[in-house]
Amino acid sequence: AQSVTQLGSHVSVSEGALVLLRCNYSSSVPPYLFWYVQYPNQGLQLLLKYTSAATLVKGINGFEAEFKKSETSFHLTKPSAHMSDAAEYFCAVSDRIGNTGKLIFGQGTTLQVKP
């Protein structure tokens, strides 16, 4: 069965500092991988996705993530944090073989950005 682990339920950075949110997955076959962001009282918004192309994926708002098969990881980074980046971030996988698109989510990481 597939699973997703996000290391760190809360991450705090200073404005302008590097953002690193960690995600590891467990799957017998590399799945499709996604990062979503959720602002208070809103639904989830896609930041970026990995399907089968380049392992370094660029997303919206300056975020990017690198798929590393050997480490079963898909960590999210941003070189310089903005106050507006404060939100909850979810890593998710879906089964490439079954191809239903059902998402399995990590527990989420709340990003705090300090002025």
Add this chain to the structure above:
Amino acid sequence: GAGVSQSPSNKVTEKGKDVELRCDPISGHTALYWYRQSLGQGLEFLIYFQGNSAPDKSGLPSDRFSAERTGGSVSTLTIQRTQQEDSAVYLCASSPDRGDQPQHFGDGTRLSIL
């Protein structure tokens, strides 16, 4: 264009009552998903509709939960005889197809059971 629309945005009801939650997906999206977001369990898959195929109900937590999708568009999630543990935010998402297509989420229905 219009995104995924969910109604009501908030619902407060008494334990034991039935509730219906509505989702209007993005026009043309054939895949529709329901998820539940709660403090204790995080984000969980509930049910998935794809075109005219039989829905994948593997995530429904009990037989009190059911969902339908009429005409391949609007979906309704029904919870019968609500319990306090049903309190959560219910999120609907749609996508053009399945698999690697990103899902577009509504803002959710916040359900509170008194």
